[in-house]
Amino acid sequence: MSTTPSVTREDGPDGVALSLAGEWIVAAGRHLESAGASLLSSALGAKRVILDLAALQRMDTAGAWFIDRARDELANAGATVSYRGERPEYDLLLKEAGYHAPEKSTRVPPAHSIALLSAVGETVHGAGADFLDIVDYLGEVVTMLLRLAPHPWRWRWTPMVYHLEMYGLRSVPIILLINFLVGAIVTQQGIFQLAKFGAADYAVSLVGVLGLRELGVLMTSIMIAGRTGSAITAEIGSMKMREEIDALKVMALDPLEVLIIPRLVALVIALPLLTFLADLAQMGGGLLVSWVYAGLTPAVFVARLQNAIWVQTFVVGLIKAPFMAVVIGLIAATEGMEVRGSAESLGRCVTSSVVKSIFMVIVLDGLFAMFFAAVNY
Amino acid sequence: MNDAPSPPPPEREVIIRVRGLKVGFGDHLVMDGLDLDLYRGEVLGFVGASGAGKSVLTRTILGLLHKQAGTIEVFGYDIDKLTPREHLEVGERWGVLFQEGALFSSLTVRQNIQAPMREHLGLSQSTLDGLALQKLALVGLPPETADKLPSELSGGMTKRVSLARALALDPEIVFLDEPTSGLDPISAGDFDDLIGTLQKTLGLTVFMVTHDLDSLFAICDRVAVLGQKKVIAAGPISELLLSDDPWLKSYFHGKRGVIRLSAGADRPDAVVAEDRPQNARR
Numbered sequence: 001m002s003t004t005p006s007v008t009r010e011d012g013p014d015g016v017a018l019s020l021a022g023e024w025i026v027a028a029g030r031h032l033e034s035a036g037a038s039l040l041s042s043a044l045g046a047k048r049v050i051l052d053l054a055a056l057q058r059m060d061t062a063g064a065w066f067i068d069r070a071r072d073e074l075a076n077a078g079a080t081v082s083y084r085g086e087r088p089e090y091d092l093l094l095k096e097a098g099y100h101a102p103e104k105s106t107r108v109p110p111a112h113s114i115a116l117l118s119a120v121g122e123t124v125h126g127a128g129a130d131f132l133d134i135v136d137y138l139g140e141v142v143t144m145l146l147r148l149a150p151h152p153w154r155w156r157w158t159p160m161v162y163h164l165e166m167y168g169l170r171s172v173p174i175i176l177l178i179n180f181l182v183g184a185i186v187t188q189q190g191i192f193q194l195a196k197f198g199a200a201d202y203a204v205s206l207v208g209v210l211g212l213r214e215l216g217v218l219m220t221s222i223m224i225a226g227r228t229g230s231a232i233t234a235e236i237g238s239m240k241m242r243e244e245i246d247a248l249k250v251m252a253l254d255p256l257e258v259l260i261i262p263r264l265v266a267l268v269i270a271l272p273l274l275t276f277l278a279d280l281a282q283m284g285g286g287l288l289v290s291w292v293y294a295g296l297t298p299a300v301f302v303a304r305l306q307n308a309i310w311v312q313t314f315v316v317g318l319i320k321a322p323f324m325a326v327v328i329g330l331i332a333a334t335e336g337m338e339v340r341g342s343a344e345s346l347g348r349c350v351t352s353s354v355v356k357s358i359f360m361v362i363v364l365d366g367l368f369a370m371f372f373a374a375v376n377y
Numbered sequence: 378m379n380d381a382p383s384p385p386p387p388e389r390e391v392i393i394r395v396r397g398l399k400v401g402f403g404d405h406l407v408m409d410g411l412d413l414d415l416y417r418g419e420v421l422g423f424v425g426a427s428g429a430g431k432s433v434l435t436r437t438i439l440g441l442l443h444k445q446a447g448t449i450e451v452f453g454y455d456i457d458k459l460t461p462r463e464h465l466e467v468g469e470r471w472g473v474l475f476q477e478g479a480l481f482s483s484l485t486v487r488q489n490i491q492a493p494m495r496e497h498l499g500l501s502q503s504t505l506d507g508l509a510l511q512k513l514a515l516v517g518l519p520p521e522t523a524d525k526l527p528s529e530l531s532g533g534m535t536k537r538v539s540l541a542r543a544l545a546l547d548p549e550i551v552f553l554d555e556p557t558s559g560l561d562p563i564s565a566g567d568f569d570d571l572i573g574t575l576q577k578t579l580g581l582t583v584f585m586v587t588h589d590l591d592s593l594f595a596i597c598d599r600v601a602v603l604g605q606k607k608v609i610a611a612g613p614i615s616e617l618l619l620s621d622d623p624w625l626k627s628y629f630h631g632k633r634g635v636i637r638l639s640a641g642a643d644r645p646d647a648v649v650a651e652d653r654p655q656n657a658r659r
Binding site for chain 2: 025099
């Protein structure tokens, strides 16, 4: 589509003349690059160099850069360089878009292996600081709640209800589906494995106790950490990115009160409700599978279940839910506030919000298990 | 300021041709039967009331918004009927300075400027580095800027880096969406000079949406005015000044425009001097 840039050398009485021809434009890509290199190499060692631009068809800023770089480097090598036959606009372009010798970078990037090690070290060190951050934030939230408690009109009821719908009501279908499947899977494996001991009927106790105490609340929390925790981090993080948080602050509004408390409260209300539904769904899954695989009729299943579980079993699961909600909400909010200007940091914070809250949910569940075992509940 | 000639001779090459453009959102039409020509090598200033659809038109020409009717030809190609190859070619031949900069936030300034070159041309890394620094110098930024992230830049720097990226492939047309808004008068003047220099040396065609009256006077060969869903007037600014369209009258002869006229566009010092009492009265 265009004539490739080229250089021809002529030795004359007054030095080396390099005549440039063709189109010295960036679209020529590699051709331009090699022409620029040959411009340098073909005049190396000459005392006087004349760059003849008369036959140049076109030049753009990239072309000007290559030509000016050759001039600069030849001049540094001790040659006197001059232009010949250039059009006035090229003169201007060579001046405007000329070559500036880069300063030598003093920064030496560290070796890859060392960089990796130092990143690991930083992460470990940062984990402690992260934990303190969360505790610090928890303190701020509690203070804010105490401060707001006597002023119910300052509570943001509308956003709270809105978030309750988004986090609670809209999560119902997926929570029901997941927990129904988990209940079904646990019961099916229970029936198969316990059948070896002739105790297949105890699968009902298995799904009853395991589902109500642990799996219902755990699956729901993990699902909400992924679904709602990420949403909170992304919402707050993008508001941080667009300086919306700063706008709130200069209006003397506390982002904690305006943005985070309503979300946190909505989450604390939504998660126990969802856990209750999750428990029902797990029992439903267990009922269906025992009917299909073990031939237990629903009436028998319910009777067995009644023997296996007690109100306590259900309460132990449910009591954990608000704590899970606080952990998820706090991690999501702190991560959201960590977002800096770039899209990449938003992505990183959302990822770490989900990973951290799922991890913490499981750790917390373990701690609760140890606690309830210790108090014999 | 160029010695503004009477309407451009018809034989000049039209680089963008918009005919009968109709763009709308739902039932609300923003453009209705809009015609516009952009000639090669000119700087076209594009003005209109806020919300008149200047950005919508720019985005429609760039193919970012769907139009309901009409044709847009760029470099002689109908933008609705581009083959993938032609699409790539058009992408290499135009550059865009978005209003907010639209820099890639996870890349450094250097990588931002290199991005179009890296994707479209097979240049070596050392050449890319050199050209990135050259483009930075061209827009008047120091080389230290190269390793910063877009979030660390001020508004004016973001505009300059964005211009450097728009110029990376030495395009034939650059679209500038309010390039001088938010810049101090000195930087805005430098920006105008830079555009003027590039237009003279590279034969660059510039489509500039602007409200900066100084830019309009200083570098625009023609000014097109958007109003009532059409281009209501287009021509050298000297002609538009004589127009009796009420909106144009208040645009150029209103509170802020009249100062420049009385002072003469060539004497910016007089503008400043007369600006003061007016501000004081408010």
